[in-house]
Amino acid sequence: MTEKYLDDNGYELFYEIQGKGENSLIFIHGLCGDHGVWSKNIPAFKDKYKVIAIDMFGHGSSDKRIAPKEAFESMPAIIKSLIEKEDLKNAVLICHSVAGNILLNCMEECIDIKSYVLVDCTFNATEKIVNARNRLADTMLKDPNVNAAMTRWYKSMMDSNASTKDNELIISSFKDLDGKWALDFAKATNFVRKIPKINVPILIFESDWLTKDDPNRSFAKALPKADYFHWPASNHFFFVYEADKFNKVLKEFLDKHI
DSSP states (O other): OEEEEEEETTEEEEEEEEOOOSEEEEEEOOTTOOGGGGTTTGGGTTTTEEEEEEOOTTSTTSOOSSOHHHHHHTHHHHHHHHHHHTTOOSEEEEEETTHHHHHHHHHHTTOOOSEEEEESOOOOOSHHHHHHHHHHHHHHHTSSSHHHHHHHHHHHTSOTTSOHHHHHHHHGGGGGOOHHHHHHHHHHTOSOOOOOOOOSOEEEEEEHHHHSSOGGGOHHHHOTTSEEEEEOOSSSOHHHHTHHHHHHHHHHHHHHHO
């Protein structure tokens, strides 16, 4: 395991690299997370792949001085620089939650990605979805204790009956988080999207939690030709709670397409 930083216009992005395979995987966490949330997944792939897990700007050990909007818009160039710097071959981009918007940006910018994997990512298909997400962010921003409000929100997406160890893994990233920055980042990513024309393999994981209030949040409607795996879970972190099952499905997809 090697910890590294990538410099982007004076801002440092932290990433961890493991494995020495010919092909490569890039894991990107969701809002308020960090690279450690993938710690139960990466070991299943590092013997065959070169595996990168990053901390998005404003999160974990990455730079927090950058403006949220710039942090979001810079990610395709960051991914491209990372691929070049580490000489990554056949890179697969695996994104959770809000990082699905980064994945869409990479599609739009035609970054050299072999395949995309969306892990419980909301598709901003309509103004209704965008407005609902912005209202949630604005409500938390008005709270005198923003981080406490965000912690309560985060825990509502978790499985309260799961092991203490797993829940501590998921929530541990909050210790270094600026809640206001994270909410401003979320709002910067939040606008109505369309799917670019793209011809690479795509895998979609979606839970019951994601589509409970609006089926239009599903990427499956926008990407009908993608491989699809429905997770019958009322939480947002099934890839942690049921890591072995998640890793098996992802491995089968990678073996088929990469």
